[in-house]
Structure formats: C-alpha cells, structure tokens
Amino acid sequence: MGMRILLGGIPLGCDNVGDEAIIACTVGCFREMFPDAALAVSTARPEATAAQLQVEGMPLFGFDGEKSFREFTAALRDFDLFAWAGATGLSDYPAVAVRLLLRAQRAGVRTVVWNVGMNEQLNPAFYQARGRRLALLQAASRLTGGHFDAVGAYEDLLSRRIEAKLARALRGCDAVVVRDRPSREQLCRIGYDGATVGADSAICLRSAGEERLPAVVGEWQSQAIIGVCISSQQPPADPVALSSAFDRILAADNHRRLLFMPMNPVTDLAWMRTFSAGMRLREKTRLLENCPEPEVIQAVAGRCRLVISSRLHLLVLAANAHTPFLGISRGSKVDNFLAEFGQRPVGCVEDCDQEQLTAAAEAALQAPREDFRQLSQVVHNRLEQRLREAAAAVQKAVAATAKGMG
Numbered sequence: 001m002g003m004r005i006l007l008g009g010i011p012l013g014c015d016n017v018g019d020e021a022i023i024a025c026t027v028g029c030f031r032e033m034f035p036d037a038a039l040a041v042s043t044a045r046p047e048a049t050a051a052q053l054q055v056e057g058m059p060l061f062g063f064d065g066e067k068s069f070r071e072f073t074a075a076l077r078d079f080d081l082f083a084w085a086g087a088t089g090l091s092d093y094p095a096v097a098v099r100l101l102l103r104a105q106r107a108g109v110r111t112v113v114w115n116v117g118m119n120e121q122l123n124p125a126f127y128q129a130r131g132r133r134l135a136l137l138q139a140a141s142r143l144t145g146g147h148f149d150a151v152g153a154y155e156d157l158l159s160r161r162i163e164a165k166l167a168r169a170l171r172g173c174d175a176v177v178v179r180d181r182p183s184r185e186q187l188c189r190i191g192y193d194g195a196t197v198g199a200d201s202a203i204c205l206r207s208a209g210e211e212r213l214p215a216v217v218g219e220w221q222s223q224a225i226i227g228v229c230i231s232s233q234q235p236p237a238d239p240v241a242l243s244s245a246f247d248r249i250l251a252a253d254n255h256r257r258l259l260f261m262p263m264n265p266v267t268d269l270a271w272m273r274t275f276s277a278g279m280r281l282r283e284k285t286r287l288l289e290n291c292p293e294p295e296v297i298q299a300v301a302g303r304c305r306l307v308i309s310s311r312l313h314l315l316v317l318a319a320n321a322h323t324p325f326l327g328i329s330r331g332s333k334v335d336n337f338l339a340e341f342g343q344r345p346v347g348c349v350e351d352c353d354q355e356q357l358t359a360a361a362e363a364a365l366q367a368p369r370e371d372f373r374q375l376s377q378v379v380h381n382r383l384e385q386r387l388r389e390a391a392a393a394v395q396k397a398v399a400a401t402a403k404g405m406g
Contacts (some may be wrong), residue, residue, distance in 0.1 A: 003034060006075070008042025009084035009100065010093070011063050013049060017263040018202065018313025021294035022086035025201040026114060027053050030083070033391050034398075040079070042072075062096040073103050081110040081174075081398065086201055088333055091119040091186075094162050095126050101169040110401050112394055113176040115198045115387075117333045118183040127158040167191035175397040177390040180336045198390030199383035200337070202316045207299040214296070216259065216286050217303050223257045224365065226250075227304040227323075229314045232264065232271035234330045236310075236349045243279050245354040249361045250281045256365075258285040261300065263311040265292045306364050308357075310349055312337055319380065324364045324372040328352060340379055 007030065012023050023041060030039060038056070043049040046057025061072035076082070082104040084090075090097050090113070104111050129137050129151055140150040170176050170192040177198040178184050184195045217225075226249065236242045250256050260276055262268030269289065276285045291297060294317065301307055301314065302321030309315050310328040315337055318325040327338045329345035338345055346360045347353045364372075 002036030002038060003080040004038045004040070004078060005030060005034065005081045005083060006040050006042060006058065006079045007055075007083050007085050008058070008061060009097065010087045010089040011044065011060060012041065013044035013046075013060065015264050015266045015292070017265070017292060017294050017297055018311065018316070019087055020292070021202040021205050021298075021313055021317065022115075022200070023049075024053060024294065025204040026083075026085045027055060028204055029114070029201055029387070029391060033395050062093075062100050069099060069103065072100060073107065076104055076107045076109050079109055081112060083112040083114050084116065085114045086116060086179075088117040088119055090116050090166060091121070092123045093126075094122050094166050098162070098165045098169045101173065105169070105172040110398060111173045112398065113170065113173055113178075113195075114394070115177050115179045115201045115390070116183065117179050117200075117336070118186040120186060120332050122159055122162060124155075126162060127155050129154055163190035170194070174401045175394045177394065180340070182332060182336045182339075196390050196393045197386060199387045200313075200316055201387070202294070202313055203320060203380065203383050203387065205294060205298055205317065205320055207302055207321060208293065208295040209299070212293075212296050213299055213303070214288060214291055216288065217300060220257050220259075220286075221303075222255070224253065224255050224305040225257050225259050225303060226361070226365075227259050227261045227301055227307040227309075227314070227318070228272075229261050229263050229268065229307075229309040229311045230272060230275065230328070231310045231330060231349075232267040234310070234349050235271055236328075236352055238352065239275055239278070241354050242352050242357075243275065245352070245357045247280045248354070248358045249365075250284050252362065253365075256284070256305075259300070259304070260285065260287045261291075261297060261307075261309075261314060262288065263297070263309075263314050265290070268311075305369070306361060308346075308361065310334065319376055322373040322376040322380075324367070324369065326357070326360050326364060328357075340383065341375065 040056035040058045041049050042058045042061045044060040050057035061068050101111050137150040137154055167190050176195045178195045179200045181197050184197050187195050260272040298317040301318040301323050304323050307318035307325040310330045312333050315325050315327050326346045327334045329335050329348040346357045
C-alpha cells in the first residue's frame with residue numbers, strides 16, 4: 001500500500017487564483033514523485049477541491065483557532081507525510097507553519113516544504129505590538145525622551161523568536177524546497193541552510209482550450225489586448241497616477257484595449273471595477289468576470305499582447321504563455337520572479353512612476369513578440385530543470401527517512 005500524503009499549509013480555497021494554480025500543479029508534481037500515494041488537500045472548500053483535483057478533500061487546518069490545530073493533530077493519524085506547499089506561506093503565516101510542521105513531526109509524520117517563497121520580512125501581523133501592550137511600550141519610549149524605541153525593540157525581538165522557531169521546524173523536515181535563490185538566502189539568514197532551490201509549481205500549469213475562452217477575447221481578437229491586475233491586498237498609493245498612465249498607454253494606439261484580470265475574483269474584482277470607472281478612456285477597458293480558473297486566466301494571458309501586474313501569479317501565467325509582462329512591485333516575491341527574466345519592476349505600489357511605466361509598456365508593445373518568446377522558453381526550461389532536480393531531492397530524502405524508520 002502506498003503512502004498517504006496531506007498537502008496544505010496555505011489558505012487554499014479562499015478565492016486566490018494563484019494559490020489554486022499552485023495546488024493544482026503541486027498535486028501533479030506529487031503524483032509524479034509518488035505515483036502509488038493517496039493524496040489529500042487541506043482547503044476551505046474540501047468537496048470542490050476533491051472533485052476538481054481528484055483528491056481527498058480535508059478541512060483547512062491552522063487558520064481557525066485552536067480547534068483547527070486539534071483537528072489537524074487528529075487527522076495526522078491517517079497520514080504518512082505532510083507537505084507545506086507553495087506560496088510565501090512561511091513568511092506570510094510563520095506561526096501557522098511552525099505549529100503545523102512541529103505537530104506533524106511530533107506525531108511521527110514525515111514533513112516536506114515544497115516550493116515556497118520567503119520574503120525579506122515576516123508578516124507583521126504575527127509580531128506587531130497591539131492594544132495595551134502597544135500603549136505601554138509607547139509610554140516607555142516617551143519616558144526615554146525618544147532615545148529608545150521600545151516598540152521597535154519588542155517587535156524585533158518577537159520577529160527573531162518566530163524566525164528561530166521556524167528554523168527549528170525546518171530542520172526537522174525531510175526536505176525543504178524554495179522557489180528561488182533569494183528565498184534560500186532568507187532562510188539562511190534566519191538559521192536554516194538546507195534548502196534546495198526549485199521553482200514555483202505553477203510553471204507546470206497548462207492553458208485551457210480555446211472553447212473555454214471568455215467572449216471578450218473573441219470580440220477583441222483584432223485588438224492589442226493589455227492584461228492588467230492590481231492587487232486589492234496592497235493597492236497603489238496613488239491610483240490617479242496609475243490610471244493616468246494606463247490612459248496614456250491606450251491613447252498611443254487606437255487598437256489597444258485594457259482587460260482587467262482579477263486574480264481574486266472577489267476583492268480584486270471589486271477594487272478594479274472602481275478603479276476602471278475612474279479612467280478617462282474607460283470605454284476601451286473591460287473587466288474579466290466569473291473567471292476563477294487559473295488555466296482559463298492563463299489562456300487569456302496567452303491572447304494578450306502585454307500583461308502588467310502587481311500580482312505574482314498573473315506574471316507566472318503570462319510567462320507560461322510566453323506573453324511579455326511588466327511587474328509592479330509589492331514585495332520581494334514579484335521582484336524575485338522578474339529577476340529570473342533579467343527584469344526589474346516598473347515602479348512599486350507605494351510609488352508607481354508614470355513615465356517609467358508608460359515607457360516600459362511602449363517598449364514592450366513595440367518589440368517583436370518572438371524575441372520575448374525565445375527568452376521565455378529558455379527561462380522556462382531552466383525553471384523546469386530546477387523543479388525536476390528538487391523533485392528528485394525530495395524523493396531521495398523521503399526514501400531515506402522511510403528506510404531509517406523501517
């Protein structure tokens with residue numbers, strides 16, 4: 001009988017198209033690595049995930065208080081391996097990662113971290129001072145006449161404690177794979193140096209067929225479509241300036257059209273609907289609605305002449321489709337992916353330079369698409385090779401652990 005493997009860690013099933021692309025491809029990767037294994041996925045929508053990916057659906061563990069951690073511990077009795085899979089979960093949800101990994105290890109369940117990203121900073125929600133403690137620390141700072149930042153010292157101490165716990169949990173894993181070299185460097189910084197560099201699992205995604213393309217693609221088939229996603233998680237500090245930049249890009253050529261492509265069909269959709277309504281050339285824009293499937297989004301990206309995004313995974317899907325793209329930075333994960341292609345971000349959400357964005361967009365739209373296709377294919381081949389090497393490392397590590405346990 002094959003192993004039983006539980007995949008999870010990040011909040012899957014919560015309207016994030018990028019996360020759904022990750023888990024779909026992660027399931028494919030683990031089926032290739034462990035063809036005889038039975039796979040289960042921890043998600044907020046167990047039944048839908050089970051039907052879509054042909055896996056066992058399990059509840060979303062770790063994100064609903066102590067009860068969900070107890071349920072996780074109970075569920076571990078039925079599994080041989082727990083894999084924390086994808087996204088920037090180690091830095092976005094470090095306390096959750098520590099507790100789930102350590103609970104699995106204490107239960108004698110093997111653990112793997114698969115193709116995660118690690119930001120330069122942990123999610124502040126896990127170490128920021130709040131309420132009464134914040135007030136006391138601020139009072140302490142005032143007593144020193146501003147010579148000592150008690151809040152900063154407290155938050156730095158707590159952050160370093162969480163990082164130390166995370167490093168300890170990672171040292172107990174059979175294998176740890178990160179999606180890029182900067183993420184490995186961040187893990188080394190916190191005290192863990194055993195990570196293998198792989199790639200984002202979503203590079204394995206295959207596009208949907210033409211029959212699933214939304215109507216707007218056919219209606220605009222003779223136009224130069226520019227796909228855009230601006231994350232509602234961290235919207236631009238100056239949306240008027242960004243709107244003006246997009247208006248300028250459209251005004252430069254009458255055949256250009258702007259297609260807003262939300263990577264969260266709830267929050268991104270609402271934000272971009274409001275944003276597009278404020279554009280001067282809004283009659284040349286459309287909002288892609290009712291399209292939560294990553295493979296369809298990727299197919300649409302493949303019909304675009306250019307993609308501009310502050311969401312990492314729209315950039316990944318555009319790269320899969322060999323469509324030129326520009327990234328607006330909202331953290332190191334976007335910057336790290338752009339660097340694989342020798343690119344830098346065209347500004348950031350805190351300060352998006354109109355001139356830089358419009359000039360970069362114009363250059364990309366004027367350049368022969370075949371030039372980018374060739375570059376993209378070379379990079380994609382390199383990432384796929386890293387993914388194969390990471391998979392081999394995981395197989396070897398898990399086999400070695402199984403032999404030792406036997």
